[in-house]
Amino acid sequence: AEIALALSHRQRAPVTLVEAGPRIAAALTPRARTLLRRALDRAGVAILTKARVHRVAADHVVLADGRRIDSALTLGIAGARAPDWLARDLPVDEAGFVCVGPCLQVPGHPDLFAAGDCAFMTHAPRPKAGVFAVRQAPVLAANLAARHLGRPCRAFRPQRDYLKIISLGGQEALAQWHGIVLQGRWLWRVKDRIDRGFMARLKG
Template sequence: MKRLVLVGGGHAHLSVLQALAQEKLTDVEVVLVTPSAHQNYSGMLPGWMAGHYSLAQCRIDLQALARAAGVTMVIDRIAGMDADRRCVGLPDGRHIEYDLLSLDVGSEIDVSWLEMAGDKLLPVKPLDAFFDAWPKVLAAANAQSGYRLVVVGGGAAGVELALAAHHALQLNASNAQVDLVASDSGLLPGHAPGVQRRMTLALARAGVQLHAQKAVGIEQGVMLSDATVLQADCVIAATGARAPSWLQPSRLLLDEHGYIAVNGQHQSLSHANVFAAGDICARQDLTMARSGVHAVHAGPVLAANLLATLKRLPLATYKPRKRSLYLLACGDQYAIASWGGFSAEGAWVWRWKDRIDRGFIARHSNSGRRRDTLVSKEAT
């Protein structure tokens, strides 16, 4: 019997679990290794921070999906892997061997410039740790006067987190202050000027102070490139991504930034029995932005290719769309749409985003429940 090992419960692997539930493989053992029994959906993180969703509304039960797919679940993190020996390692020293491997664990936040902020530093990834920490930040802000939070990162994640944090802090601690450090590359690099103007105005309306400078972490908070010190009680890092360090000795071919080099089928260029999707990999045939949008859309192709490999069938190619739609939450129930050169904003954009996000959760939650019901009926 062959063994397929799935590492990570990311967006792409949700599609894989759904495909496995439909396929009902009898000659393949499938193991899912993930640090949590749930996937906290990143698209709803700003809404949850702002108080628009409960935790239960923005998480997916991976155990239900695994059970429906007949997948054995190992709740643990990956400490390393050896692609030549075909095994992944767990922190306690155990190894899990595989015939076919799929990696969907995402990237890490690069906090190398902010580490001197010490205990005040709160990276947005890993998401599970951030979801655990945010209620404590709110409690601390509510317990003291003049709480100051600094968000570092001018991309989509940074602006959404800054506006969500401001909205939540105003509800819990009216005199709290939020600053956004967007670096000297400006706000929302890669988005159209119209989107950047809309977001700049949204930040100004909310009272979030924008600093277009680089920042380094210091004991008091952060220091900007002009030597201005931003005193902070908490520093949220939504800065650039970096590849997991355990990939370096993995024997996989990596790109110049340490990500797994993959082809259009999301297959490792050095090891044909290893596939990867999401932020942990880098396509070598084209340039593709690191976005959860691509992880979601690549999921069905990854699922098809894993099944095709097991059956020795031709592989499919993931062809990303020329433009990706971004719906950027603005703290309150208001959002900005960005699609190429097009932009729009309003409460209707928030309702659009809310409908998409709730639909994503429902789609994956219901698939697990439907399969569980079928299995229960068959058993009786």
């Protein structure tokens, strides 16, 4: 949805958002989802739900039901998916992500750790979001060193919720945090500052 709004704002061309599920932005609260839908409607973004892509060609997309959508630019954006090889010898959840305990260790494999989108925290299930992967990194690094030195590992305690800010195009944004939903230009400035700061740290 965010990319669709950005494309619509930038290119001023028709944009179609194809979603395989029954609704867009399922992780948002109903109010946040309503505001996002209104922004998409204002931008003229066509939304197709319960629609699966069958084939992508150079100038069009064919859906599973036979519908054809002309497309000068097609972007495929998908969520996290577990690689099949994880399930061969490792404990995995129902979606195929490798299970880890509080110290990010794989059960039955004390020298094996997993973090980020490939991991499922059995002690504290959370959605696949970058905020958790980023905050797991220092714990993972410390535990790798601790395991090598024969010292106790430390537990990763993820936050219960996290701030979600969605750019709506035109330097406006929508935010959701602990059930509170806000919208405005000032939120876009907050998001821009957070994102630029994060990228600057990676460059350093």
